[in-house]
Amino acid sequence: MYHKTLSYRVFSLFNNIFLTAVSVLCLLPLVHLLMVSLSSSAPANAGLVSFWPIGFTLEAYAKTFNNANFLASLWVSVERTVLGTALALIVNTIAAYALSKESRVFRARNIYLWYFVITMLFSGGLIPGYILILKLGLMNSLMALILPGLVAVFNIILMLNFFRTVPKDLEEASFIDGAGQFRTFVSIYLPVSLPVIATISLLVMVGHWNAYFDGIIYIRDSEKLPLATFMQTIIVQADMSKIDSNALVNGTQRTLRASQIFISALPILLVYPFLQRFFVTGIVVGAVKE
């Protein structure tokens, strides 16, 4: 038994310490951010805050939630995430169901599959996509953030691979009982695929919540910017006009910015435990083929 030997025990101890240290390193930046956001502005600006708040206060959060621009963007993000995920789920699962049929049953299956897969391999790129949105008149609308990425071919493939692992007997029993394809999809396939669908919808939600670039190029009005784009303008373009005019006077930008970053990342942190539980099993199951 190797794990009883002294040398392995010593190794094991150092290994555990090393791995714990590395994992803590993955969290420290977030902890630091949270602590800055909870500190009062003077020590934060002087760079005194590391991993414990100095002069604990919720002032930054109170100000953030009084910032009309921030709240408007928060709402846009909620809208796009809910609507975008719902639409993506409907369109992609239905397509995945049809494409999971064997080509004997659904002759055009392989043609459709290639039709979709080609778009994974090659795309028109940034400029033609931008001009398309312009010509379609979708500029500055919520649909510009939802429609272009609605069909995620990779998710369709994950789902269709999972649908193919559903025992054929279930499907046949359903057909014998007189259900059509659509009924079979809704009553048989959807219920047995819930873990995979949950995983994919969480991933789509995270994608929508984090997406910022489409907001930069497609949205002009500041009250229609999704939160991720709003944060990008504050952080990267250092556009202080959006923060709060009082903040500049009081010198609270650093704590204020930290609180905004933290709030914008919070939904991800909240869904993360569920995501983590699902994605390993779900994705691995979906990726296994026969």
Add this chain to the structure above:
Amino acid sequence: MEANTVQQVNPGKTPRVPRKKGSKQPWVLHFMVLPAALLVFIFSYIPMGGILMAFQDYKPALGFADSPWVGLKHFEYMWQNDYFLKITWNTLLFACSKMVMNLIIPFFFALLLNEVRKMGLKRTIQTMVYLPHFLSWVTLSGILIDMLAQTGLINQFLSGVFGIKPIFFLGDGNWFRFTVIVSDVWKEFGFNMIIFLAALSGINPSLYEAAEVDGAGRWKQTLYITIPALIPIAIVVATLALGNVLNANFDQIFNLYSPLIYQQGDIIDTFVYREGLLSGQFSFATAVNLFKSVISLILIVISYRLAYRFAGYRIF
């Protein structure tokens, strides 16, 4: 799977599939694919047609039909442009370093994690290292810009412990490269480890038992059982990564770079964005993008063929 549903075989004639109620109506299946097919047509195939403007001098006022055709002018200009060569080099450098690091580090981290025998600790470590993958680069760049500032946490730590002068992590070209690669590895190594952990859990325990009987220690077991079991999946990962040789991660660079370090930090994608949407050079930007897409396409096709031939890997 397909074989066991066809029972009757008529030699010389195409076997007729026994039709059941559901399979009589494939039009329902067409109808089910239709929304996705339509969206893909509008938002993927129409822009592909728009690539033609790489061979035009596209003017928004004139539109596609009336903009003058200029042949390969933009491509020639691209090749004569020293700056283009520079950003191609930057892109390759970033993409390849990240690729190598994101293969090697998760590989060894998975090996080490495999040795953790306390399940609770193992799961906690996993939870912590996967997390950064799900945060956006906007969030992370907000944190990094703050922490890497001259008076930020990292520089405070460095000067406190080692007594060195503040480093311009994001303002000095070479340090920028270093920061980009390290922060990418920091964000992704945990997530990239999942595939190796899955392979590790698939190793037959009787192999270890047999090795134990033969008197092999843990080191020998790792060397002759664990690592050989991981090599095939590592080869697949490396092969599939080939298609990303020109993908240096737009989101990361875009949120961290500044005009100060364009020479060492600018990549093809950010260049396309600035030329195309900020300077309005639609045709030139499209030409640069087309160059990148074509190379990537070739590499992806090669990599998938290799992965299929050597490891039987298929996506569907």
